Amino acid sequence: MSLLETRARTGALATVNPVAKLGVSALxxxxxxxxxxxxxxxVALALEFVLFLFAGIGWREFWVRTWPVWLAAPLTGLTIALYGQTSGVVYVDWFVLRISEGSLALALATMLRVLAIALPSVVLFITVDPTDLADGLGQIVRLPARFVLGALAGLRMVGLFLDDWRALELARRARGVADRGRIRRFLGMAFALLVLSIRRGAKLATAMEARGFGAPGRRTWARESRFGAAEWLLLAVGAAISGIAVAAAVVTGAWNFILGPSA
Structure with missing residues (x-):
């Protein structure tokens, strides 16, 4: 376990049940x-940053984990600004590009919304262990055990895929295969990894069936997944963030229900 992961597991939210983190992200x-x-x-984004202080992660890890979100949000806003619905004063009108007062306001709202929705999903799940999440989904949410355990087994294979890719790259380099042509080398390695993944998946499915993972009847769990006061408190915080954000929009007259007549 890296130093960043060790530090992240010391936060107040590190021991909260992953189901509660999933629920607060949805709220x-x-x-x-x-x-x-x-x-x-x-408003939601500002309140989320207060919640992030209890996640137990440093600013360096925060930026390392969330930089794709910070990159995607401005790009989404730029697209809306250039091609969004035109209203108000038109600042630029050239060929298919039309930047107006309305498109800029829409771009700002879209960019902030992307950040407010995506950042909690990334930050809150930094400390989530896949096994803990599977236990919570199976015991608390009552999802089918076959689906939960199958998804967990597949998720556990992701790390092996990366190791297999590096091993294939080193093996091909040692044999002098496909040293030239990046596209050819990539396609060859991707096909080899696909074949290896199918074989490994078949073996894993057989092993799980042999151990009774697909047997009918009520399943027992090795670890109990608890949902207590800390989890309910986190859900209450998520509901409060949503309520305050919606109330602020309604009071200021900015609320724009996209499924209503004003959409």
């Missing part, structure tokens, strides 16, 4: 999906 995301305005997204 924050759903209201923001239903509206497209800068006020609700900005």
């Amino acid at each position: 924050i995301a759903v209201p923001l999906i239903l509206t497209l305005d800068p006020v609700s997204a900005a």
Whole structure:
């Protein structure tokens, strides 16, 4: 375990059940999906940063883990600014590009909404262990055990895929195969990894069936997944963030229900 992962597991949210983290992410995301305005997204984003302080991660790890979100949000806003719905004063009108007052406001709201929805999903799940999440989904949410355990086994294989890719690269380099042509080398390694993955998946499925993972009847679990006061408190915080963000948008008149007549 790396130093960053060790530090992240010391935060107040590190021991919270992953189901609660999944629930709070949904509580924050759903209201923001239903509206497209800068006020609700900005208020939710500001409150989320307060919640992130209890995640137990340093700023360096925060930027390392979330940089794709910070890159995608401005690109999404740029697209809306260039090709969004035109309203108000038109600043640029050239060929298919039309930048107006309305498209810029829509771009800002979209960018803030992307950040407010995506950042909690990334930050809260940094300390989530896949096995703990599977235990919670199976015992608390009551999802089918076959589905949960199959997804867990597949997720555990992701790390092996990376190791297999490096091993294939080193083996091909040692044999002098496909030293030239990056596209040819990539396609060859991808096909080899696909064949290896299918074989490994078949063996894993057979092994799980042999151990009774697909047997009918009520399943027992090695570890009990608890959902207590800390989990309910986190859900309450998520509901409060959503409520305050929606209330701020309604009070300021910025609320824009995208499924309504104003969409």
